[in-house]
Amino acid sequence: MFVSDAPRTAAILHADLDAFYASVEQRDDPRLRHRPIAVGGGVVLAASYEAKRCGVKTAMSGREARMLCPDLIEVRPRFDAYVEASRAVFDLFHRTTPQVQGVSIDEAFLDVAGLHRIDVPPVDIAARLRAQVRDEVGLPITVGVARTPFLAKVASRVAKPDGLLLVPPDGEEAFLHPLPLEQLWGVGDVTARKLHGYGLVTAGDVASLPEQVLAGALGRAAGRHLFAVVHGRTPERVVTGRARGSIGAQRAIGRGPHSPEFVRAALLGLVDRVCRRMRKAHRTAGTVVLRLRFDDYTRATRSRSFLHNTTSGADVAAAAVALLDSAELLIRERGVTLVGIALTRLGSDAVVQPVLPLDGPDLGQLDAAMDAVSSRFGKGALVRGSLLRAGEGFAVPQLPD
Known part of the structure; x- marks a missing residue:
C-alpha cells in the first residue's frame, strides 16, 4: 500500500x-x-x-x-x-x-x-x-x-x-507491479538475474516479500532500497542547485588488440580534456577515477586521491597513468574497449594549497598558457604528439557546461 x-x-x-x-x-x-x-x-x-x-x-x-x-x-x-x-x-x-x-x-x-x-x-x-x-x-x-x-x-x-x-x-501499484524487474530504475542485469534465481519476475513479486528477505538476498542496503522502490517510498522531490560532483569523459576504442602505448595515449587525451574543463569551471580535483570496459562487457574502476586538491594537468596525468598501470593484468587478460577518466571531490580554485616548485618548470603557468591557446584557437590547436596517429577519438560529453 x-x-x-x-x-x-x-x-x-x-x-x-x-x-x-x-x-x-x-x-x-x-x-x-x-x-x-x-x-x-x-x-x-x-x-x-x-x-x-x-x-x-x-x-x-x-x-x-x-x-x-x-x-x-x-x-x-x-x-x-x-x-x-x-x-x-x-x-x-x-x-x-x-x-x-x-x-x-x-x-x-x-x-x-x-x-x-x-x-x-x-x-x-x-x-x-x-x-x-x-x-x-x-x-x-x-x-x-x-x-x-x-x-x-x-x-x-x-x-x-x-x-x-x-x-x-x-x-501507482497498478502501473508498477506488473512491470518486469528490468524496467525498474537501478535494477541492473546482475541484480535481475539474482532475483530471477529466486523465481521473482515482476515488481509485484518483489513487493510481496518482507524487507528482511530482500536484505538477505541482496544485502542490507540493496534490499532496503528495492523494498522502498516497489512500495513507492522513494524521495518525492528533485535535487536542484547542487554543484556538479565530477567532471569526466570517456573514449570508446573498439575491440583490440590495442598496444599499451595506444591505450595510454587515449587516456592522456581524455586527461587533457577534463583538466581544461575543470580549470574553465574554476574547480580543483581531489580524486582521479579511471574507468575501463573490457571485451566481455565487464567493467573495472580504480581511483587515487591527492593530499591536496589540484588544478595541475601533470598531477592528474601522473595519477591516471599509475591507475592504468595497476590494471595492466586485467587489460591483458580481457582486452579493453573503453577508457574513461573522471575528476571527483571537486572544490573551488579560490583556495588552492600551493606546492613549492623545488624542481623543474612551473607547470601551472604551462597549463594556463595551453588553456589560453585552446580558448583562442580551438581545443584542437594543441594535441599531444602521441595522439597524432591514434587520433583523439570520441570523448563522450556529459551535461553541458
Missing part, C-alpha cells in the same frame, strides 16, 4: 530525449530519417529505433551490429552538435520551471508542483514541453509524469519512444 503524508500529486516530469545522438543525425541529414543508423566508430554509442528493432544496442561492437542489421548505416559522432542540441533543450526545461535536475546530456527531472496556481496541470505541461522540443529543436522526447522522480523515470521508459505517460497517485 502506498502511503504518504504529503499531498499526493503527480507533478514530477522525467524528460528523456529519444536515441539522442542518432536523432540529432537524422534531424540534420534527411537521408538518414527512418533508416537504421548507429553512431560511433568501432563501438555503437547510440542507435536509432530502426536499428534497435534489429537488436542493435549501445556498447555493441560495430561488427556485431552489422551482423544483426546488414542495412545499418554507421555515422561518426559530432559531439559539438549534440552539446548544442542539449543546451537548446535544457533552455526549454528552464523556461518551463526553475526546478530542473539534469541527469545527463539528454535527460532531466522537472518539478512543476509550484506551478499549480499559474499554469495548466502537469500532464498538459508535459505535452506542451514535448511539442516545444519537437518544434523548436526538432527532436523527439518522451516524458513520464508521476509523484516521484523514480516513478516518472520508469514511466518514461515504458512510454518510449516519443511518448507521454501519466502515473496517477491512485494508480
Whole structure:
C-alpha cells in the first residue's frame, strides 16, 4: 500500500530525449530519417529505433551490429552538435520551471508542483514541453509524469519512444507491479538475474516479500532500497542547485588488440580534456577515477586521491597513468574497449594549497598558457604528439557546461 503524508500529486516530469545522438543525425541529414543508423566508430554509442528493432544496442561492437542489421548505416559522432542540441533543450526545461535536475546530456527531472496556481496541470505541461522540443529543436522526447522522480523515470521508459505517460497517485501499484524487474530504475542485469534465481519476475513479486528477505538476498542496503522502490517510498522531490560532483569523459576504442602505448595515449587525451574543463569551471580535483570496459562487457574502476586538491594537468596525468598501470593484468587478460577518466571531490580554485616548485618548470603557468591557446584557437590547436596517429577519438560529453 502506498502511503504518504504529503499531498499526493503527480507533478514530477522525467524528460528523456529519444536515441539522442542518432536523432540529432537524422534531424540534420534527411537521408538518414527512418533508416537504421548507429553512431560511433568501432563501438555503437547510440542507435536509432530502426536499428534497435534489429537488436542493435549501445556498447555493441560495430561488427556485431552489422551482423544483426546488414542495412545499418554507421555515422561518426559530432559531439559539438549534440552539446548544442542539449543546451537548446535544457533552455526549454528552464523556461518551463526553475526546478530542473539534469541527469545527463539528454535527460532531466522537472518539478512543476509550484506551478499549480499559474499554469495548466502537469500532464498538459508535459505535452506542451514535448511539442516545444519537437518544434523548436526538432527532436523527439518522451516524458513520464508521476509523484516521484523514480516513478516518472520508469514511466518514461515504458512510454518510449516519443511518448507521454501519466502515473496517477491512485494508480501507482497498478502501473508498477506488473512491470518486469528490468524496467525498474537501478535494477541492473546482475541484480535481475539474482532475483530471477529466486523465481521473482515482476515488481509485484518483489513487493510481496518482507524487507528482511530482500536484505538477505541482496544485502542490507540493496534490499532496503528495492523494498522502498516497489512500495513507492522513494524521495518525492528533485535535487536542484547542487554543484556538479565530477567532471569526466570517456573514449570508446573498439575491440583490440590495442598496444599499451595506444591505450595510454587515449587516456592522456581524455586527461587533457577534463583538466581544461575543470580549470574553465574554476574547480580543483581531489580524486582521479579511471574507468575501463573490457571485451566481455565487464567493467573495472580504480581511483587515487591527492593530499591536496589540484588544478595541475601533470598531477592528474601522473595519477591516471599509475591507475592504468595497476590494471595492466586485467587489460591483458580481457582486452579493453573503453577508457574513461573522471575528476571527483571537486572544490573551488579560490583556495588552492600551493606546492613549492623545488624542481623543474612551473607547470601551472604551462597549463594556463595551453588553456589560453585552446580558448583562442580551438581545443584542437594543441594535441599531444602521441595522439597524432591514434587520433583523439570520441570523448563522450556529459551535461553541458
